[in-house]
Amino acid sequence: MSAATALGTAPLVWAQAGYPSKPLRLLVPFPAGGATDILARTVSQKLGERLGTTVVVENRPGAGGTIGSDLVAKAAPDGYTLLLATSSTHAIGPALNAKLPYDPVHDFSPIAQVGLAPSIMLVPNSSPARTVQEWIQHARRNPGRLNYASSGNGTIVQLTAELFKSQAGLFVVHIPYKGTALAIPDLVSGKLDVLFDSLPTGLPHVRDGRLRALGVTTLKRSPLVPDLPPIADVLPGFESTTWFGLYGPKGLPTDLQGRLNTAVQQALADPEVKDKLARLGIEGVTGSPAQFAALVAADAAKWKKIVVERKITGD
Structure with a gap:
């Protein structure tokens, strides 16, 4: 349900119930x-x-x-x-x-x-892939030779990449960092092959031309990045x-x-x-x-x- 649901704007005060009577x-x-x-x-x-x-x-x-x-x-x-x-x-x-x-x-x-x-799938500008499908094909041709960065073991960044690997049937090596900000320079330089980063930290690097975004991790197009296709278009159900x-x-x-x-x-x-x-x-x-x-x-x-x-x- 959207937050734009038509609801009144008057304060919700239930004096008869006595709640809330304090902060x-x-x-x-x-x-x-x-x-x-x-x-x-x-x-x-x-x-x-x-x-x-x-x-x-x-x-x-x-x-x-x-x-x-x-x-x-x-x-x-x-x-x-x-x-x-x-x-x-x-x-x-x-x-x-x-x-x-x-x-x-x-x-x-x-x-x-x-x-x-949502998060976005980021690759270096040197990557041969310009779409999610092309990246998957690239990884399948190079099993074990590509890597992905994360913000640490057990983080949403790692789990997202592992979900992607699982659904696409890929062998890609995990390289954990202490935060995605530390991984960005290595991704820009091409030492890393992919990173699933959050919008606030990842999108600025796309807008300034340092990285390429291939897809977004929502099931449908996100209003936050409407021009970016969902990864689910290639991997059905991916979210x-x-x-x-x-x-x-x-x-x-x-x-x-x-x-x-x-x-x-x-x-x-x-x-x-x-x-x-x-x-x-x-x-x-x-x-x-x-x-x-x-x-x-x-x-x-x-x-x-x-x-x-x-x-x-x-x-």
């Missing part, structure tokens, strides 16, 4: 300044306006998002402590670590998806995006889930929010709590399969 805490399980943090601060102001209160963003980073997520899992289910989760905390992390201090399904109440961030979503602790009353969900949809429909998210490389996408739960379940199953199949471990 809400929105925990971000990652450091300040990152995409998740900026998204939280962009949406929180409008969310607070719709609820008739203040939404205070708190950064609780550490252990790949585990620390902040666990704090919300153990909070009171009263609607005053929320979590802005990502694919890392509730889909990839559980696939890599069976000993998380929280259960990503049973210890949380899904409220709403908030957005998604890899980082999703962002709002959770409360287990046991959050259904009426509060509904109230918060409606407020999220209204916040994402705001033109100012849409513009800020687009500049961040995030598409505002939402839906019902059930739709969000189904998205996470499907994503977790997909990455679990890839982790097991490709024998992937985290750093």
Whole structure:
């Protein structure tokens, strides 16, 4: 469901229910300044306006998002402590670590998806491939001779590349870096053959002519890069995006889930929010709590399969 769903713009205030009667805490399980943090601060102001209160963003980073997520899992289910989760905390992390201090399904109440961030397939300008199909053919002619970069073992960047390899039936060597920014110079120089990078960090290098983009990792064309064809046009069903979503602790009353969900949809429909998210490389996408739960379940199953199949471990 699009965030542009026609919803009223009046603040959502339920005086008869007494909620909210104080500020809400929105925990971000990652450091300040990152995409998740900026998204939280962009949406929180409008969310607070719709609820008739203040939404205070708190950064609780550490252990790949585990620390902040666990704090919300153990909070009171009263609607005053929320979590802005990502694919890392509730889909990839559980696939890599069976000993998380929280259960990503049973210890949380899904409220709403908030957005998604696609990645793009980048190659050096010296690459003989100008399309995804040509790159696949190039890799098939050179098994084991091509490589791909990632931002580290067990990251969405590695998993995306391994999903690509699995669906295309390729043998391509993994070279992990400590962040994709460190891999860019080697990709530009031709020492690397491909990188699946996020839009915010990868697209500027395409626009300045240093790299070539072959495709986007959404199922359909993304409004953020409408001229870039989906990799799924060549590999049907191929999809890899980082999703962002709002959770409360287990046991959050259904009426509060509904109230918060409606407020999220209204916040994402705001033109100012849409513009800020687009500049961040995030598409505002939402839906019902059930739709969000189904998205996470499907994503977790997909990455679990890839982790097991490709024998992937985290750093």
